[in-house]
Amino acid sequence: MILSRLHAPRAIRRARLTVASVVLASAALLAPAGAAAQGMGDPTLAQTLFEEGRRLMEAKSYAEACPKLAESQRLRPGTGTLLNLALCNEALGRTATAWGQFKEALFASKKEGNAAREAFAQEHINALEPRLSKIQLNAEGTPGLLVRIDGHDIPAAALGTPIPIDPGAHEVEATASGYSVWSTTVQVGESADLKAIAVPKLQPAPPAKPAAGPQGPATGGGSAVGGGEGLRTAGFVIGGAGAAVLGVGAVLGILAAGQAGDAEKDESLCPDKRCTRRGRAEIDAAETKALVSTIGIGVGVAALGAGAILVLTSGRSGSEGAGAASARPSAPGRVQARVVPLLGPDGGGVSVLGAF
Structure with missing residues (x-):
């Protein structure tokens, strides 16, 4: 009877399709318990959703019925449920979705040897394909x-x-x-x-904007801006400051020596090498200048040395820089250095802190 539907008048054909739909619904209701036994999902929930979906379809509430049938099919896959879901999507105008589901049901029906379902699915496929x-x-x-x-x-x-x-x-x-x-x-x-x-061919993405806040010099390849120019600049700055401090220390040293010598030679200040209170004040002032001179010279010499090291380090070639970077335990990506003066009661100096 199903195979002859293609040659029946349209009214008879619709009546027979309705009967076939009822047959599909009852077939799904009476599906063997094997699917549930295989752990495909909760059979009770799947059955409940199927029945509710069928009830909504009969009330032509297809938008509510389709999700319930889809979930029932997910919980316990079955050809009967799949055919009902395809009918629901077809009623909603989802032609491609329904066509794909009828195709899937057709293959399953062939595998199961169910000629009635196979013919039913094929008929809907033939009707949908010209409209896709x-x-x-x-x-x-x-x-x-x-x-x-x-x-x-x-x-x-x-x-x-x-x-x-x-x-x-x-x-x-x-x-x-x-x-x-x-x-x-x-x-x-x-x-x-x-x-x-x-x-179209996609356009390269624009470079990311740098994040707000202080940023270090960019690095890359074997010679980084921070690793080369940054070191060189820092070296010249530190060395220049060291030279200035060294000059001030030397001048203070000369003044201190002259002041002390003049005080010792002045009979009014230090008669017979015994200094008066005023003479002692002159000698103390000279000693203070001498201490500051010693500290200044120490700081200046250390700063000159640190500056020279930085300048010499910045002069390495790219390949040398890369080799040195690989030899170090860690490569921080940028060079940071700062000079910290060290002062004490007996003298002073500087310390260069950072990573090179």
Whole structure:
């Protein structure tokens, strides 16, 4: 009877399809318990959702029925449930979704040897195929290109091929690592519409903006700006400061020696090498200058040495710098250095702290 439906008048054909739908519903209700025994999901919940979905379909509440049937199929897959889900999506105008589900049910029916379900699925496939709307994605070559429709990845092999798609609005997005995202929205017609979408070659993504806040000199390759020019600049600054401090220390030393000598020779200040209170004050002042001179000379010499080291270090070639970086336990990415004066009761100096 089912095989002769294609030659029956339309009214008789619709009546027979209704009968077939009822048969499919009852077949799903009486499905063997083997599926549940295989641990495919909660059979009680799956059955409840199926019955509720069927009730909503009979009330023509397809938008509410389809999700329940879909969840029932997920919990306990069955050909009868799948055919009902396909009928529900077909009623909602989701032609591509229904077509795919009827195809899946057709293969399952052939495997099960159920000729009635096989014929039922094939008839709906034949009716839907002329109405299928499709989308064709034509993409230019972008390395690592990934195209999505409504968030679903489209295999590269499917690009350039018309793909059945449900009518309505769809979001097309193209992405690739290191490139800007491209997207567009396409409206697909209800019946036999073909939308060809040209996905352009993606543009390289703009460089990321530097984060706010203090930033160190950029590094890269075997010779970094911070590692070369930064060291050289720091060396000249520290060395120049050292030279200035050394000069001041030397001048103070000369003044201290002269002041002390003049006080000792002045009979009014230090008669017979015994200094008066005023003479003692002159000698103390000379000693203070001498101490400051000693500290200044020590700091100046140390700063000159540190500056020279920094300048010499900055003069290494790129390959030497790379070798030195690999030999160090860790490469911080930039060079930091600071000179810290060290002062004490008996003298002074400087210490260069940081990573080179």
